[in-house]
Amino acid sequence: MADYLIGIDGGGTSCRAAVADASGQILGRGKCGASNILTDPDTALKNIEQAARLAFTEAGLGEDLVPSSPALLGVAGNNVAHAVDYISARLPFRRFEIVSDGLIALQGAIGNRDGAIAILGTGSIFIARHAGTVHYIGGWGFQIGDFGSGARIGHAALQESLLAHDGIRPQSEMTRTFMAEFGDDPSKAVDFARAAYPNDYGRYAPRVLAFAEKGDTAALRLMREAASLVDEALDRVSAVNGGEGPLCLLGGLAEIYPRFLAERHRARLSKPAADALAGAVSLAAATFQHARHELGAS
Amino acid sequence: MADYLIGIDGGGTSCRAAVADASGQILGRGKCGASNILTDPDTALKNIEQAARLAFTEAGLGEDLVPSSPALLGVAGNNVAHAVDYISARLPFRRFEIVSDGLIALQGAIGNRDGAIAILGTGSIFIARHAGTVHYIGGWGFQIGDFGSGARIGHAALQESLLAHDGIRPQSEMTRTFMAEFGDDPSKAVDFARAAYPNDYGRYAPRVLAFAEKGDTAALRLMREAASLVDEALDRVSAVNGGEGPLCLLGGLAEIYPRFLAERHRARLSKPAADALAGAVSLAAATFQHARHELGAS
Missing domain, CATH: 3.30.420.40 (ATPase, nucleotide binding domain)
Known part of the structure; x- marks a missing residue:
């Protein structure tokens, strides 16, 4: 069973990671350089892993827990098959899910509700x-x-x-x-x-x-x-x-x-509830807790 | 003294040349491939010379007259110094003038009058x-x-x-x-x-x-x-x-x-009087007859 969840907000100028407990409560954050999986996937891989390690360190958790913690990554280019194939074969997480940078931003801003972002x-x-x-x-x-x-x-x-x-x-x-x-x-x-x-x-x-x-x-x-x-x-x-x-x-x-x-x-505008990194963590909790239940709370 | 004048309309898809008598009366025309002095100056030089030779042939004149006949060339890129320097050193004409493709189009369309083209x-x-x-x-x-x-x-x-x-x-x-x-x-x-x-x-x-x-x-x-x-x-x-x-x-x-x-x-629109090639010949007549007079009708 996964004790910790990882959320990744992978952007063209920086990569941010957060580690959360199984309920989605954020325990630590880390930030590294660019993670553009389209233009420089190797640098992206390096920064994704490093950001995750920094988050675990900030949370007072051992970096050795990173590979066994499921991760949800929001990145631009998630719909470009060859880029996703390339990083999927090399990511340091045993279980992971890759979604769009837009989706984690939506989740962060409005949570599980209906609504919209621009x-x-x-x-x-x-x-x-x-x-x-x-x-x-x-x-x-x-x-x-x-x-x-x-x-x-x-x-x-x-x-x-x-x-x-x-x-x-x-x-x-x-x-x-x-x-x-x-x-x-x-x-x-x-x-x-x-x-x-x-x-x-x-x-x-x-x-x-x-x-x-x-x-x-x-x-x-x-x-x-x-x-x-x-x-x-x-x-x-x-x-x-x-x-x-x-x-x-x-x-x-x-x-x-x-x-x-x-x-x-x-007249409809409101402040976003949270940022894209929080959205990634929220989706990680929904994705992997759901999967855990399906798998019989493995 | 120049007995014949050459006008060149050098375009990105074709190069047209005309030979005229000293009064500017067109005697023959020739057409060749592209003459883009910016992207392919060597091909442009080849097609400019070949179009001029074809014009002399059509007029029943010897191709050996080409080098001694002054030429006016209207080309895109006439304001790009390195391109003009490159072809100026290699053109087959003893005397020549390079102007914009727009200027010969203006001259052809409205002659020496005030007016405009789009x-x-x-x-x-x-x-x-x-x-x-x-x-x-x-x-x-x-x-x-x-x-x-x-x-x-x-x-x-x-x-x-x-x-x-x-x-x-x-x-x-x-x-x-x-x-x-x-x-x-x-x-x-x-x-x-x-x-x-x-x-x-x-x-x-x-x-x-x-x-x-x-x-x-x-x-x-x-x-x-x-x-x-x-x-x-x-x-x-x-x-x-x-x-x-x-x-x-x-x-x-x-x-x-x-x-x-x-x-x-x-309400102001009118048909162009002539095409850009005719404009090049007209400018050639004005340019080189004027020069000839200045030089004392050499």
């Missing part, structure tokens, strides 16, 4: 639970998805700056500032854009917001356009789950978005 | 001449520019198809058709988008138009949004050249755009 960071995705079934809406990455995300806001801001430089749209303090950083040379902005990853664009998002808060007309329009797409996605979320339960915004833009959203959504 | 193909750019000065507006490539272009329309159509697949936007025959081609699997559409070049997106544009013509609501909205950006750019063109002279649409989308544009621009 994750608004460098990317974006909307997740709703209705009558126990989880629905994923949006996402799909920067190229043709992730509407309302920081990367899309930053990208739109550079486009707007070029349009203003050409006199097609009015200049603003924001467009002048961004173009000045490229020496007022559009070809330098184009060079940046050709090489840019989503997080390169995403770094512009907080600056766009800061300009919007100062009343910059171009920045305000971009924020309203982004929020309008988020409103549309939240309309879909409401249609999927009947508008039942809490709606939580998560991610780096969670604090800034409410003021730009339509009142029908703003 | 090139609407896989990419987009707007060029206006006012009191003899040429102004370039827009362009800048697919990543953060080229608004209203075929690539941007195709990109928007795939985005719309994903939004419809997720139920965020209404489905239409267009969105269902495009998603069905990816087996109704968004991750396949994302794979396409990750690898797509602008012309991969651009191939969707005529199909978006065809759906719009059948009244497809999503396709109509995308065409109107694209046209709205073109309207804004044309407003800037009018501001730059005082709305003087003809306005010509060029490129693969030239035929389809007028019906979507604002009446204030539609």
Whole structure:
């Protein structure tokens, strides 16, 4: 019988682990570097194991208990078969379950209830639970998805700056500032854009917001356009789950978005109950306690 | 003294050349493969020379006259110094001038008058001449520019198809058709988008138009949004050249755009007087006759 449970929140910038008792009560936490199973699975494996060991140490438990404790991992890329196969063959846990990073975030934010979350960071995705079934809406990455995300806001801001430089749209303090950083040379902005990853664009998002808060007309329009797409996605979320339960915004833009959203959504917003790591532990308790009962409390 | 002049219209898919007498009267034409001086300068050099030889042959002139005849080349990438340096050191013409592909298109379309063109193909750019000065507006490539272009329309159509697949936007025959081609699997559409070049997106544009013509609501909205950006750019063109002279649409989308544009621009549209190759010859005549006079009719 498993005395301890492990929850893992594996992210692109850090990996967090928690150890809990059989009831799901968290006893210790650990944090390590990136655990992106798609781009660097070996580093991910190393950091997942190290984060788990740190959690056991913080809890005053021996690291030798790690391999025998069942683990639930929430990671991006859980739907990419070859990546999951690769780490599944190498994880240090005798029993484990791999789910999406979105699912542990949903579980942390709203627990077992029906409800929904919108994750608004460098990317974006909307997740709703209705009558126990989880629905994923949006996402799909920067190229043709992730509407309302920081990367899309930053990208739109550079486009707007070029349009203003050409006199097609009015200049603003924001467009002048961004173009000045490229020496007022559009070809330098184009060079940046050709090489840019989503997080390169995403770094512009907080600056766009800061300009919007100062009343910059171009920045305000971009924020309203982004929020309008988020409103549309939240309309879909409401249609999927009947508008039942809490709606939580998560991610780096969670604090800034409410003021730009339509009142029908703003009125539903609530604070997340807990974070994604707590969600992973909660799912670990549900998953492995359930399995234990099925197996006759082995 | 130069008895013959050469005009070159160097494009990404083909290179066209014309030989003209000293007055600019075209005597023969030749056509070869791609002449992209940025991505494949050696092939470009080969095709530029071969197209010129074919033009002399068609005119019944000896190919041995090619090197001594001054040439004006209109090519994309004329503002990229290292590419221009590379081909300048290797072109088979004793005297030559390299200008933008846009400038020869402008010259062909409106001759020596003030006026403007909008090139609407896989990419987009707007060029206006006012009191003899040429102004370039827009362009800048697919990543953060080229608004209203075929690539941007195709990109928007795939985005719309994903939004419809997720139920965020209404489905239409267009969105269902495009998603069905990816087996109704968004991750396949994302794979396409990750690898797509602008012309991969651009191939969707005529199909978006065809759906719009059948009244497809999503396709109509995308065409109107694209046209709205073109309207804004044309407003800037009018501001730059005082709305003087003809306005010509060029490129693969030239035929389809007028019906979507604002009446204030539609009323100004006229057919281009001639093509870009004729524009190159016209500029060759102006450039080298002028030079000849300066040099004392050498």
